[in-house]
Amino acid sequence: xxxxxxxxxxxxxxxxxYQDRNVLEHITFEIPVGSFMGLVGPNGSGKSTLxxxxxxxxxxxxxxxxxxxxxxxxxxNWDEIGxxxxxxxxxxxxxxxxxxxxxxMGLFGKVGLFRFLxxxxxxxxxxxxxxxxxxxxxxxxIGELSGGQQQRVFxxxxxxxxxKLLILDEPTVGVDAASVAGFYQMLKNLNREKGLTLLLVxxxxxxxxxxxxxxxxxxxQLHFHGNTAEFEKVSKEGFSQMYGHHVHVLEHQH
Numbered sequence: 001x002x003x004x005x006x007x008x009x010x011x012x013x014x015x016x017x018y019q020d021r022n023v024l025e026h027i028t029f030e031i032p033v034g035s036f037m038g039l040v041g042p043n044g045s046g047k048s049t050l051x052x053x054x055x056x057x058x059x060x061x062x063x064x065x066x067x068x069x070x071x072x073x074x075x076x077n078w079d080e081i082g083x084x085x086x087x088x089x090x091x092x093x094x095x096x097x098x099x100x101x102x103x104x105m106g107l108f109g110k111v112g113l114f115r116f117l118x119x120x121x122x123x124x125x126x127x128x129x130x131x132x133x134x135x136x137x138x139x140x141x142i143g144e145l146s147g148g149q150q151q152r153v154f155x156x157x158x159x160x161x162x163x164k165l166l167i168l169d170e171p172t173v174g175v176d177a178a179s180v181a182g183f184y185q186m187l188k189n190l191n192r193e194k195g196l197t198l199l200l201v202x203x204x205x206x207x208x209x210x211x212x213x214x215x216x217x218x219x220x221q222l223h224f225h226g227n228t229a230e231f232e233k234v235s236k237e238g239f240s241q242m243y244g245h246h247v248h249v250l251e252h253q254h
Contacts, residue, residue, distance in 0.1 A: 006069030008033045008165045008197040009054060014063030016049055022220060023049045027063070029216050029225040036191040036198045038212035040205055045219040047201045051169055055083065068164065082158030082166040084151070086173045099153050100138050103128055106157035128156040132186060148179030152186065169201045184211045
């Protein structure tokens with residue numbers, strides 16, 4: 001790997017299997033610093049497993065992962081990695097915390113669980129909430145918010161520690177359709193205005209052309225990796241081959 005060029009993520013010949021079931025086969029691709037990568041593929045294609053390998057939560061049988069030029073085994077700066085999971089199926093809406101309090105939890109790794117937040121920390125929390133467009137809800141109980149609003153809050157919690165890479169695993173699960181386009185536009189703004197590197201995991205091919213800069217298509221193997229312009233040239237037959245079945249592409253209207 002060139003010393004001059006260090007992508008945010010570099011995955012080399014990664015394979016993973018559960019007992020006798022192959023999930024990922026010889027995956028190689030990289031995410032350039034400052035890009036907005038969409039990782040697409042059908043359900044069961046290995047997307048979430050790949051993310052777990054990238055985060056060090058699973059150990060692949062073969063291959064290597066590098067974060068900002070460092071092997072995963074040596075990487076220590078986890079504050080540089082923000083992660084937002086599929087919260088809709090597991091989040092307890094009765095959790096007694098305000099938006100401000102939930103976002104402040106993103107600083108516990110830096111300041112400690114029982115230490116007081118200083119003025120700088122408090123301003124960072126406010127700025128993160130403002131960045132995701134939730135300033136008017138700062139003192140609202142998070143259980144009172146819609147699914148889309150809650151996801152914005154969880155992104156603010158990830159942003160408050162100033163990550164260089166933000167990973168979102170199917171973040172629009174449980175979010176109403178009317179809120180999805182605005183949610184993706186917010187991510188696009190984070191990428192373009194803040195220079196934040198984003199990895200968006202989704203099965204929604206239709207979101208690709210309007211928002212992301214690069215695409216990786218996964219179905220156990222990597223079937224495509226390139227920029228958005230190249231991805232838009234893939235035919236419907238090509239999509240069907242990638243997904244293993246007929247695919248109907250829906251475009252998001254704005």
